[in-house]
Every structure is written in structure tokens, then in C-alpha cells.
Amino acid sequence: MIGSTLFYAQRLSAIFLLGYTVWLSSFFLFNQPLEFDAWSVFTDQILFLIITSLVSLIIVIHSFIGLWTIGTDYFTSRTLGFVSPAIGKYANIIRGAYSLLFVFWGCVVIFILLFTIWS
Amino acid sequence: MSINHNRARPVFINLLQIKLPISAISSITHRLAGIYIFFVTLPLSLILLYFSTKSYNDFMFISALLKDSIFFSTFVAFSFLVFAYHILTGVRHLLQDMHIGESLEASRVSSYIVFFLWFVLVAAVIWRILL
Numbered sequence: 555m556i557g558s559t560l561f562y563a564q565r566l567s568a569i570f571l572l573g574y575t576v577w578l579s580s581f582f583l584f585n586q587p588l589e590f591d592a593w594s595v596f597t598d599q600i601l602f603l604i605i606t607s608l609v610s611l612i613i614v615i616h617s618f619i620g621l622w623t624i625g626t627d628y629f630t631s632r633t634l635g636f637v638s639p640a641i642g643k644y645a646n647i648i649r650g651a652y653s654l655l656f657v658f659w660g661c662v663v664i665f666i667l668l669f670t671i672w673s
Numbered sequence: 674m675s676i677n678h679n680r681a682r683p684v685f686i687n688l689l690q691i692k693l694p695i696s697a698i699s700s701i702t703h704r705l706a707g708i709y710i711f712f713v714t715l716p717l718s719l720i721l722l723y724f725s726t727k728s729y730n731d732f733m734f735i736s737a738l739l740k741d742s743i744f745f746s747t748f749v750a751f752s753f754l755v756f757a758y759h760i761l762t763g764v765r766h767l768l769q770d771m772h773i774g775e776s777l778e779a780s781r782v783s784s785y786i787v788f789f790l791w792f793v794l795v796a797a798v799i800w801r802i803l804l
Contacts, residue, residue, distance in 0.1 A: 575756075
């Protein structure tokens with residue numbers, strides 16, 4: 555994948571997630587104190603289910619690009635070598651383990667999110 | 674040109690030792706906040722969503738926990754404040770990507786604005802928890 559695609563995917567997903575956050579925040583702001591009835595009506599509506607499912611996919615894109623960028627920026631033999639040359643030697647293994655960790659964690663979180671809202 | 678010319682060059686970008694400008698601190702804390710959100714705020718909001726929509730009793734249990742447990746409410750407030758921080762710095766980055774406020778001076782000023790807005794938000798949340 556070319557870099558500019560990742561760049562635009564990161565920014566577009568950010569804008570979408572910003573809009574979703576504003577939407578949820580305004581619901582909480584206008585429904586103070588929060589009651590169970592209003593909250594369950596809000597989360598049972600089909601619009602919430604569809605948009606939140608879409609958001610789970612966008613979270614995957616946004617966080618994957620972000621975490622991958624952090625990994626390739628900081629978990630390199632040079633950057634980790636600043637901390638300790640001994641750690642720097644294992645940079646590739648550390649970065650691989652870190653990547654596996656966030657991919658695994660992302661899968662778990664998205665599965666639980668989709669399961670929670672659709673069940 | 675010698676083969677080892679890279680080793681002789683005085684490269685000094687050790688993030689642990691150089692003094693970072695305010696815009697760099699804003700950028701790096703945006704990344705740290707992103708990691709925190711992915712590993713803490715996101716699952717936490719899932720837990721809250723799961724129990725608050727499960728049943729009326731679960732909803733009341735969560736809201737009682739938020740009222741009674743200063744530890745839990747502080748943890749939840751902190752996690753969402755980190756999220757708010759990521760959003761504020763993120764909007765600043767988005768504006769810069771659209772070539773708004775790109776200059777060195779504007780970048781410095783906007784970093785301070787973002788920090789200020791976030792501290793206002795933190796103060797508001799602390800006030801809300803304590804009252």
C-alpha cells in the first residue's frame with residue numbers, strides 16, 4: 555500500500571471518529587442526569603447499531619495505522635538502542651511481539667464490541 | 674567517502690536526552706494517549722456499554738459504582754480525559770494537515786491552546802467529581 559493512502563485513511567477515519575464522539579457526547583450532554591430508559595432507547599435504535607458497527611471497522615483502520623507508525627518509529631534497533639544497546643539488538647523481535655499484541659487485542663475488542671451491541 | 678561515515682556523523686536525536694519543544698511534546702503525548710486509549714479506554718468503554726445496556730439493575734449498579742467508588746470514578750474520568758486529550762491534539766494535527774497554523778510560531782501557540790483547553794476540561798471534571 556502506498557504511503558499517501560495510509561495518510562488519508564488515518565485522517566479520514568479520524569474525522570469520522572471525531573464526528574461519532576461529538577454525536578455521543580452531545581447525547582450525554584443533553585441527557586443529564588443519564589437515565590436507563592433514554593440510554594437504552596438510544597443504543598437500541600438501528601442508526602446507533604449501524605454507525606457503531608461502522609465505527610468498529612474505522613477504529614481498526616485508525617488504530618492499526620497509528621500503532622504501526624509508533625512501532626516502526628520507536629521500536630527500531632536505533633531508537634531502542636538509545637535506551638540500551640542490548641535491547642536494541644532485539645528490536646525486530648520486540649516490534650513483532652508488539653504488533654502481534656495490538657492485532658490480537660484489536661480483534662478481541664472489536665469482537666466484543668460487535669457482540670455487545672448486536673446481542 | 675569512507676564506509677563508516679555514518680558512525681562519524683554527530684547524530685543526536687536521543688528522545689530521552691534532548692529538550693523537546695512544546696509542539697513535539699504535544700505530538701508525542703498524542704501518540705502515548707493513543708496507545709492508552711487503545712489498551713485501556715476502549716475496553717473500559719466496552720465494559721461500561723455492555724453493563725449499562727444489559728439491564729436496568731446493571732445500569733444502576735454501574736452508576737452507583739461511579740458515585741460511590743472514588744477509585745473507579747477517577748479511573749473512568751482519567752481514561753476519558755486521555756481520550757479528550759487525544760481528540761484535542763488530533764484536531765490540531767488535522768488542521769495542520771490542512772495547512773492551517775503550520776508555521777513554527779502558530780504551532781507553538783496552538784500547542785499551548787490545546788494544553789489550556791485540556792486543563793480547563795480536567796478542572797471541570799474534577800469539580801464535577803468532587804461536588
